[in-house]
Amino acid sequence: xxxxxxxxxxxxxxxxxxxxxxxxxxxxxxxxxxxxxxxxxxxxxxxxxxxxxxxxxxxxxxxxxxxxxxxxxxxxxxxxxxxxxxxxxxxxxxxxxxxxxxxxxxxxxxxxxxxxxxxxxxxxxxxxxxxxxxxxxxxxxxxxxxxxxxxxxxxxxxxxxxxxxxxxxxxxxxxxxxxxxxxxxxxxxxxxxxxxxxxxxxxxxxxxxxxxxxxxxxxxxxxxxxxxxxxxxxxxxxxxxxxxxxxxxxxxxxxxxxxxxxxxxxxxxxxxxxxxxxxxxxxxxxxxxxxxxxxxxxxxxxxxxxxxxxxxxxxxxxxxxxxxxxxxxxxxxxxxxxxxxxxxxxxxxxxxxxxxxxxxxxxxxxxxxxxxxxxxxxxxxxxxxxxxxxxxxxxxx
Numbered sequence: 001x002x003x004x005x006x007x008x009x010x011x012x013x014x015x016x017x018x019x020x021x022x023x024x025x026x027x028x029x030x031x032x033x034x035x036x037x038x039x040x041x042x043x044x045x046x047x048x049x050x051x052x053x054x055x056x057x058x059x060x061x062x063x064x065x066x067x068x069x070x071x072x073x074x075x076x077x078x079x080x081x082x083x084x085x086x087x088x089x090x091x092x093x094x095x096x097x098x099x100x101x102x103x104x105x106x107x108x109x110x111x112x113x114x115x116x117x118x119x120x121x122x123x124x125x126x127x128x129x130x131x132x133x134x135x136x137x138x139x140x141x142x143x144x145x146x147x148x149x150x151x152x153x154x155x156x157x158x159x160x161x162x163x164x165x166x167x168x169x170x171x172x173x174x175x176x177x178x179x180x181x182x183x184x185x186x187x188x189x190x191x192x193x194x195x196x197x198x199x200x201x202x203x204x205x206x207x208x209x210x211x212x213x214x215x216x217x218x219x220x221x222x223x224x225x226x227x228x229x230x231x232x233x234x235x236x237x238x239x240x241x242x243x244x245x246x247x248x249x250x251x252x253x254x255x256x257x258x259x260x261x262x263x264x265x266x267x268x269x270x271x272x273x274x275x276x277x278x279x280x281x282x283x284x285x286x287x288x289x290x291x292x293x294x295x296x297x298x299x300x301x302x303x304x305x306x307x308x309x310x311x312x313x314x315x316x317x318x319x320x321x322x323x324x325x326x327x328x329x330x331x332x333x334x335x336x337x338x339x340x341x342x343x344x345x346x347x348x349x350x351x352x353x354x355x356x357x358x359x360x361x362x363x364x365x366x367x368x369x370x371x372x373x374x375x376x377x378x379x380x381x382x383x384x385x386x387x388x389x390x391x392x393x394x395x396x397x
Contacts, residue, residue, distance in 0.1 A: 014117075027149055151251055230375060235253045266317070
């Protein structure tokens with residue numbers, strides 16, 4: 001098998017692994033109202049069902065880079081998928097909120113690992129000049145997974161109960177596990193790269209505190225805070241405030257993810273074409289997103305939902321793609337791209353951890369428009385951080 005074909009096989013297996021973990025992450029919002037009633041939870045606790053998924057990701061963001069180096073891309077990826085599979089089974093068997101939360105934490109280990117492992121594996125197999133398209137595709141893993149789950153959860157919930165959603169997630173993770181095991185390996189050159197990488201001589205410690213990487217992580221944290229919080233509560237908002245039936249509400253919420261998919265791929269090509277403006281593109285996408293989210297919980301009409309969700313997705317696609325593209329550039333040594341991705345992963349999971357419960361607490365009294373405030377504050381912080389990042393780091397040519 002030629003190297004080009006093998007590279008794409010590895011990329012697609014890593015992409016499927018990401019989708020498996022993302023769709024498991026997205027199980028809660030379409031079933032939120034049923035879970036709240038079945039397990040006697042309030043809305044703030046319901047938000048933690050999403051945030052619990054991020055706990056392990058926060059802890060494992062940086063260690064995941066070292067797991068990758070120590071165990072290699074195959075074993076590290078299989079551990080990620082195995083945790084997702086196990087956590088989903090635990091959740092399917094849960095009889096109370098504590099057990100369900102525990103399963104979400106186990107699943108979160110998979111997220112914490114795959115967020116670093118998959119893009120690093122793609123970087124191993126594709127040279128920098130050919131990396132834009134696969135990275136653009138990879139950037140769509142969360143919206144693709146969310147779209148699948150948001151649209152399958154309704155029929156599963158209606159026919160078999162909320163536990164069937166967790167069993168479906170486990171089955172999908174198992175399929176991804178098998179495909180990943182068969183397809184993924186390290187490229188022949190990776191051993192040479194490992195041998196050339198500097199040992200723990202103080203430089204690694206300095207890189208762990210690299211300001212540019214942490215600023216980019218903060219930017220991505222604000223993005224995930226806002227978008228995951230809205231993805232979590234928008235189905236409930238459409239259902240409760242606008243009178244949309246639950247299944248249709250989940251479909252409407254999934255449109256944001258659907259629109260993000262082609263944009264992420266296009267964004268990869270745009271970022272390759274306009275290398276000097278990558279930071280500016282990131283800032284612009286955050287600003288436009290902030291303007292759009294002013295209307296997030298006060299759409300006022302069912303007719304506004306579809307165009308609104310599509311427009312948000314079209315803008316949002318540039319943010320994760322720009323983040324994954326810029327992450328290796330924040331490191332002075334490209335061999336530590338995985339460490340930069342680990343820092344970005346910490347930011348991603350912090351955003352996911354705090355977003356749903358904070359917005360859930362804001363809207364708990366029934367005042368949906370109160371949920372807009374934390375969304376806008378978060379994006380404002382992201383805009384400022386992206387400007388600071390641009391000032392600290394000159395874009396590469």
